[in-house]
Amino acid sequence: MSVPGPSARWLYVFDGTANLGVNLTGTNGQVGEFDPPTFNETLQELTGSASTAPVVAPTGHRSTDDVTIPIWADSSLQGLIDDWMGTTEADRRNARIIVHGWKGADAAGVYFEAGRCYLSKVSPKTPPAALTQVETTWRYENAAEIGIVLRALAAATADGDTQSSSIDHGAATALGGSGYWGYTALNLDSGTGFAPRVIDSADNVTFAALCTFTAVTATTGGGQRIALSPTATVRRYVASDWDFTGTPGGSATCTFWIGFCRNLA
Numbered sequence: 001m002s003v004p005g006p007s008a009r010w011l012y013v014f015d016g017t018a019n020l021g022v023n024l025t026g027t028n029g030q031v032g033e034f035d036p037p038t039f040n041e042t043l044q045e046l047t048g049s050a051s052t053a054p055v056v057a058p059t060g061h062r063s064t065d066d067v068t069i070p071i072w073a074d075s076s077l078q079g080l081i082d083d084w085m086g087t088t089e090a091d092r093r094n095a096r097i098i099v100h101g102w103k104g105a106d107a108a109g110v111y112f113e114a115g116r117c118y119l120s121k122v123s124p125k126t127p128p129a130a131l132t133q134v135e136t137t138w139r140y141e142n143a144a145e146i147g148i149v150l151r152a153l154a155a156a157t158a159d160g161d162t163q164s165s166s167i168d169h170g171a172a173t174a175l176g177g178s179g180y181w182g183y184t185a186l187n188l189d190s191g192t193g194f195a196p197r198v199i200d201s202a203d204n205v206t207f208a209a210l211c212t213f214t215a216v217t218a219t220t221g222g223g224q225r226i227a228l229s230p231t232a233t234v235r236r237y238v239a240s241d242w243d244f245t246g247t248p249g250g251s252a253t254c255t256f257w258i259g260f261c262r263n264l265a
Helices: 077-085
Strands: 011-015 028-032 044-045 054-055 065-075 096-103 108-124 132-140 145-156 176-186 191-201 210-211 222-227 238-247 253-262
Touching: 028 191, 065 096, 096 222, 108 176, 108 253, 145 176, 145 238, 176 191, 176 210, 191 222, 191 253, 222 253
Parallel strands: none
Antiparallel strands: 011 096, 028 065, 044 054, 065 132, 096 108, 108 132, 108 145, 145 253, 176 222, 176 253, 191 210, 191 238
16 A cells, blocks of 8 residues: 555544644644554655654554554644643543544545554654654554544535445444544534534435434544444444534534444454
8 A cells, every 4th residue: 555645644642532632734743753563564754844744654554552653843842742642640541542544545545543542651752953752652452443534634614424425345244343533623603512423324325323423512622432332233334424513603614534443353
């Protein structure tokens, strides 16, 4: 699998309800030489200034227990650390959800690996000019999950769905899975909340809720992971939908993404 440049790479760290952290276009810093051992092929490093921090391109993939993420930052290093690791000792012992993704080489779309992780190591590094690097190692609570993005990160100003671009897995499964979503900006105007879902269908016509995420109201960004029962049925077609609850005004908007990991074994 090849990755066509930095724009195809993204990564989030969040605590399940808030502190979304940063991605490759974050304001406090950017991911550096992203070297998760899940990739069993060489990673290509492209270095640059703080505004174009190093990125990598994976050429192979497999599951593992750890993900190591060096963080490149400018003068806002403390803000970046607080976003990714929490602001108190107790908070930093809590699980974070790690989500990193890449554009697929086939027509299926964008893939991601995700899971609940615990911070197990923080190592300050000798910085190159104009950058500061902190290497963090996170251990997965369970095995890493591989999923596909149902709705890429973008702004929405009204209710909607991705039924017309649903993911066809060929057949239903009864092995469960996990739904993920995250948002980076939210303006409800006069509305009461924003509610996303993962939905599925047997015939690609009639869809029903598979993962109903908790509606959010905070403007600071966040996300959630919902794990289904390991024997839950996931129907052949999977998509997503979202709803601005209440009576949102004309300025309502949410910038978000939704993905799903179907268990296949």
